Amino acid sequence: MAAVTIDPVTRISGNAGIKVLFNEAGELEKASLQAYGYRGFEYIAKGAHIDNLMPVVSRICGGDALFHQLAAAEAVERALGVAPPQGAELLRELALWGQLFERHAVSLTVHSLPDLLFPSSDPGLRNIISIHKVDEEVIKRVMALKSLGTFIYREVGGRAVHAVNFLPGGAVRDIREEERKGLLERLDEARPLLIETGHLMKLLLRRNAEAVSNLGNLPTSYLALKGEQGMVLRGGGLEVLGPQGESMGAFSPGEAASRITESNSSHSHIRYADFEGADISRVGPLARLNVNRRYGTPLADGELEEVKEQWGMPLHQNMVSHVARILEMIHAWEMMRELLLQPAGEDMRRELAVATGTGTSMMEAPEGLLFYVLSLDEDGTVKELKIIAPLQFNLRALERTLEESAKNVLSGAGLEERSINLLEMAVRAYAPCIQCGVH
Amino acid sequence: MKVAMVSLSSCLGCQMVFLDLEDYLYSFISENQVCYAPFLVDVRSFPEVELTLVEGTVRNGDHFRRAREIREKSEHVVAMGTCAVYGGVQGQANRFPRAELMRRRFGKEAGFEDEPQAVRRILPLDSYIAVDAYLPGCPPPVGLLRSFLELALSGNLPTREASTVCSQCRVSSPPLPQPGPRRVTEQAPLAGKCLLEQGYLCMGPLTRDGCGAECPSRFGVPCTGCRGPSQAMLVSPSSDPKGETVRRLSRSTAKRPGEVESKIADPPHSFFMHCLAEPTLRRRRPEGTSPFIFREGER
Numbered sequence: 001m002a003a004v005t006i007d008p009v010t011r012i013s014g015n016a017g018i019k020v021l022f023n024e025a026g027e028l029e030k031a032s033l034q035a036y037g038y039r040g041f042e043y044i045a046k047g048a049h050i051d052n053l054m055p056v057v058s059r060i061c062g063g064d065a066l067f068h069q070l071a072a073a074e075a076v077e078r079a080l081g082v083a084p085p086q087g088a089e090l091l092r093e094l095a096l097w098g099q100l101f102e103r104h105a106v107s108l109t110v111h112s113l114p115d116l117l118f119p120s121s122d123p124g125l126r127n128i129i130s131i132h133k134v135d136e137e138v139i140k141r142v143m144a145l146k147s148l149g150t151f152i153y154r155e156v157g158g159r160a161v162h163a164v165n166f167l168p169g170g171a172v173r174d175i176r177e178e179e180r181k182g183l184l185e186r187l188d189e190a191r192p193l194l195i196e197t198g199h200l201m202k203l204l205l206r207r208n209a210e211a212v213s214n215l216g217n218l219p220t221s222y223l224a225l226k227g228e229q230g231m232v233l234r235g236g237g238l239e240v241l242g243p244q245g246e247s248m249g250a251f252s253p254g255e256a257a258s259r260i261t262e263s264n265s266s267h268s269h270i271r272y273a274d275f276e277g278a279d280i281s282r283v284g285p286l287a288r289l290n291v292n293r294r295y296g297t298p299l300a301d302g303e304l305e306e307v308k309e310q311w312g313m314p315l316h317q318n319m320v321s322h323v324a325r326i327l328e329m330i331h332a333w334e335m336m337r338e339l340l341l342q343p344a345g346e347d348m349r350r351e352l353a354v355a356t357g358t359g360t361s362m363m364e365a366p367e368g369l370l371f372y373v374l375s376l377d378e379d380g381t382v383k384e385l386k387i388i389a390p391l392q393f394n395l396r397a398l399e400r401t402l403e404e405s406a407k408n409v410l411s412g413a414g415l416e417e418r419s420i421n422l423l424e425m426a427v428r429a430y431a432p433c434i435q436c437g438v439h
Numbered sequence: 440m441k442v443a444m445v446s447l448s449s450c451l452g453c454q455m456v457f458l459d460l461e462d463y464l465y466s467f468i469s470e471n472q473v474c475y476a477p478f479l480v481d482v483r484s485f486p487e488v489e490l491t492l493v494e495g496t497v498r499n500g501d502h503f504r505r506a507r508e509i510r511e512k513s514e515h516v517v518a519m520g521t522c523a524v525y526g527g528v529q530g531q532a533n534r535f536p537r538a539e540l541m542r543r544r545f546g547k548e549a550g551f552e553d554e555p556q557a558v559r560r561i562l563p564l565d566s567y568i569a570v571d572a573y574l575p576g577c578p579p580p581v582g583l584l585r586s587f588l589e590l591a592l593s594g595n596l597p598t599r600e601a602s603t604v605c606s607q608c609r610v611s612s613p614p615l616p617q618p619g620p621r622r623v624t625e626q627a628p629l630a631g632k633c634l635l636e637q638g639y640l641c642m643g644p645l646t647r648d649g650c651g652a653e654c655p656s657r658f659g660v661p662c663t664g665c666r667g668p669s670q671a672m673l674v675s676p677s678s679d680p681k682g683e684t685v686r687r688l689s690r691s692t693a694k695r696p697g698e699v700e701s702k703i704a705d706p707p708h709s710f711f712m713h714c715l716a717e718p719t720l721r722r723r724r725p726e727g728t729s730p731f732i733f734r735e736g737e738r
Contacts, residue, residue, distance in 0.1 A: 010481040013451055036555055037448045037498040040540045044531040051622040051640075052708040055663050059528035062452025062578065106458065110479060127480040129468045140465065143458075150459055159653060160459055161452040161578045164660045168624055172658050264545050267552045271545075352624045379704040380622075421481065435450050 002026075004410070007034070009424050011111040011127070013063055014434025018423055019267065020406050028410070031402035033395065033427070038269040041439040045385050050076050050168050050352065053382060058162045060387070061436045063106065065162050066099045066153070067365040068387075068436075074234070075372040076168040078359030080352055087345020088170035094339040095156040095163065096233050097332040102149025103366040104285075104325045104332075107431040108201070109142040112322055115425050116204040119211065123421040141193060145329070148190050152336060155179055170349030177344075184340050187333060194333055198303050201326045205319060206310070214408040215426040216318030216401035219243035221278040222287035223393060225364050226250065230296020231288050231331060233364045239291045240278050245314040248278060253360040257373050260388060265395065270437035273392035280400060283368025283393040284430065285324035290314040297338075300331035318401050318429045325431070354380030365390050367433050391430075391437035398430050440592055441488040443475035445509060447502040447564075448529060449495025452578040453520040454478050457492075459581045467588060487512045490591060492519040492574075496529055496716070497567050501555035510568040515596060517572045517587075523564040524575040525667040526716025530561045533716055533732045534707060559735060561716045572596035575647060577665035577713060583649050603669045604643040604662050608652035612636050616693035620702050623661060634661045635684075636691045640709055644687065645672045645680045663712050673719050681710040682726040707731040 007017030016035040023029045045056050053076065057068040070092055077084060084092075114126035124130075132139040150160055156175055157163025165172050175183070205212060225232050226239040237250040251259065259276035275281055293313065294301050304327055311320050358375040368390030375383045391398075405426040409419045446454060454476075460467065473479065474486045485505075491513040497503050510516055521527045532540060537557050541549070564570055574587050574597075590597050610633045619638020628634055634641040634655055642664035643655055654660045664680065672678060685703075689696045703709055711728050714720060720728045 006483075008477045008483065010477045010483070011479065013478070015446065015477070034553070036501065036551070038541065038544060038557075039448060039498070039529055040532040040535070040544070043535055043540055043543065044528065047534075047705055048708045049622065049705040051624045052663075052705060052712065055665075055712065056528055056531070056708060059450050059452075059577065062450040062455045065450070065452065106455070110458065123481045129473050129480060132465060132468055136465070143461075143464075146458060147461055158658050158660070160581060161455055162665070164654050164658055167660075172623075172660055264549050266550070269545075269551070349627060351626055354625075380624075381705050424481075 006420055006423065009427055011424070012428055012432060012434065013107075014432070014437070016432070016434045018402060018427065020402070020410065020423070028403060028406050031406050032265075032267045032399055033270070033402070033432075035268045035270050035434050035438055037438050039439055042385050042387055045382055048382050050354065050376065050380050050382070054167060055162065060439045061433055062161050063103050064099070064365045064367070064433060064436060066095055066157060066166075067363055067370055069163060069166060070096065071361045071363045071370050071372040072374070073166060073168045074361035074363070075359040075374040076376065078361065079357030079374060079376050080355055081357065082169060082350050082352060084170040084350060085345060085347040087174060088348050090339055090342055090345070091156060091171045091174060091348070092166060093233070094336055095153055095166070097335045097339070098149055098152035098156060100233070100366045101329050101332045101336070102146055102153055104329050105146035105149050107428075108322060108325055109146060111431070112425070112428045113142060115421070115428070116208055116322070119208055123417055126421070142197065144193060145190065145197060148186055151186060152183055155183060167349070169352045172348065174344045174348055180340050180344075184337065187337055187340070190333070194330060195299075198326045198330055201323050202306065202310070205323055208319070211422070211425060212317050212319040215405045215422065215429065217316055218400060218404055219316045220397050221248070221281040222290045222314070223275055223278065223281050223283050223369055224288040224291035225362065225369075226291050227296065230294045231292045231328070238362060238369070240275060241287075241291050241314065243279070245290065253362045256362060257360045257371055260371065262388065262392065270395055270434075271392055272395050273388050274396070275393070280396045281393060282397045283390050284321065285328050286315055286321045287368060288364060289324045289327070295327065295331040297331050297334035299334055300327050303327055303330060318426060321429045321431070354378065365436075367391065367394070367431055367436070369393055387439055389433070389436035389439055391432050391434065394430055394432065395437070398427065398432065401426050401430075440471045440490055441474050441486070442471050443485065443488045443491040443509070443513065444473070444478065445475070445491060445493050445505065446478065447493065447495035447505065447523075448498035449520070449522055451478070451494070453494040456578045456581050456584055460585055463585050471592070485509065485512055489514045490517065491515070492517045493523050493564055494519050496522045496526055496561050496564065497558055498561070499555040499557045503558070503567060506564065506568050515571040515591070516568065517574060517591065517596070518564045518570045519574045520579060521575045521577040521665055521667050521713045524573045525714045526561050526563050527577060527713055530714070530716025531707065531712070533560050536733050536735055560732070563717060566718065575667045576650065580650055601670060602648045603671070604646045604648050604650065604652045604655070604666070607648050607650070608633075608643055609656040610634075615691060617691050619692040620688050620699050628659050630659050634659070635687055638688065638692050640684060640688070640703065642680060642684065642710075645669055645683055665713050668714050668717065668720065676723070679720055679723040679726045680714070681706060684710055
């Protein structure tokens, strides 16, 4: 049996490898994503006082830090039966959209744009550094979107990467009036650039039609939160969508968590997460779009029309995730504007008395569904914690996509750098977060 | 200069900060050659470089092999971020035996193809390879990263010495004694007043400065010690973060140290959130980190 190994996969978040196995006849047997280095965060957080919990889980992932923090905070609040004040909820929402915006921008520009811009050039040159050498402006412009996300997140969350402005029970400090104005100005400034980048992504996907058809098209089920008006990051129930776009039920956080089973992979410390009753499923931008069918804000929904015409609905094409990502950024932009225009609340936090209890939270992290199930001891420390990360849900589908792509792009024995990069492109479309996966 | 950026077991937060450098990022990448950085460029084998920034800790044999290769091929190695410098929050895994962590997560019978051997305990990077400079912070503030890089590129690697977070904190003292020890989740502190003197657990006096003390002075959030223990803390043989904090809280609350200590749930995260894996603190007696670290057949 022959094997092809790609290690490390470049331009993704975290350390992982790809292994593709062929049998004696040269036919593809199996493709897998390898990631080792289990970090033990479910146990690291054990015994943590609720006051210490958010800074601890934040360190699971720099890019999704706030999603972990707030998933933990919500689980604690549910366990104690407390709801944070409305003002804190609005602020949390604002910071979450800011981080989603930043995270998507990194995935699109730093990781995937070089492939889409220069599909025929040497992979060694496909990175923001090489592109910066030939065209300074284009990199500065696309990176401006990432900086905007970082700026908003930093202003609201208190600092970049691991935010400090939130705690179980609410938030510490509201943003001041002049800070609100500054954020709105930055957002308004970025509008043309964002819309332009949206058009660019659509254009690039159309130009890379071959990659779209080769790098994963299999229909799967989809898991995502469904909002009343459209896409949401929290609240709402979990909706399961079958491969034909048929709804297979809606679930509350507790019901949903009890239907998830985790199982070991033979080649990775990332455990598979399967949802009872659903076949191979995907989570993330594509799943959120397929489940909600709209974003619920005018700009994003306007841009969506063209996408529906071009690629249909439900969308199964793995590479179209990139378009879903930029549409989410447009939606995030609209949500952040709306949230910044809402009056600030004086009341930002509830003081918590410690008690025993159990709470479950589910949230849409940039890469997909994130679950926290936690129980507390009477002294306010964490007794048990279970975390299910987005990549765990996506792992089966991702490996299926790799197999499908390998069949399409690997020509038997000879493996050239170009085909290697094509497989990596298929992985990058998932924007997998390895460090969340091996939490 | 030829530069490389590597992450071992980490959250990738430090590399996110690298992308935050904005204008300096562009001058950095045009004046230097980023030869290896899987997060950014498609290079799979580690080349000979002048400067390598290493983020994260050694978790398994694969990380160890990579760390060794980095050392061999780099003129200067920088431990970037608190994980690489002190072990970081990930070092809290040292409270459990490695085998038990694996068994609880994957079950008794679990087996993996080509799985690298896990290390028994998390340790800072300089326990494995020689490190030329340290840039702690979880993550390092973007301004610090920039000045660090500017210095490093001019050939002067910064040294480890620094003061404490309190030296940069802009708060005043409340009247003493105060109630406590208490937590910010239970009671909101007064703005603009020292948190430690108000009876909250704040690691400011024991933590390296450089962050501008934004958390306590701008947000009223206690310092968790994310830049790691200060130089004074590390060189003084009779002090450790737990003993020192209890002593200070005892003064703030006018309660006996024993009483203060007994009221603080979760000492490992409360006192050693980012530095449980730091070996210097393990040897401190009678306090230190050793009561919280699982020892496997060793003294």
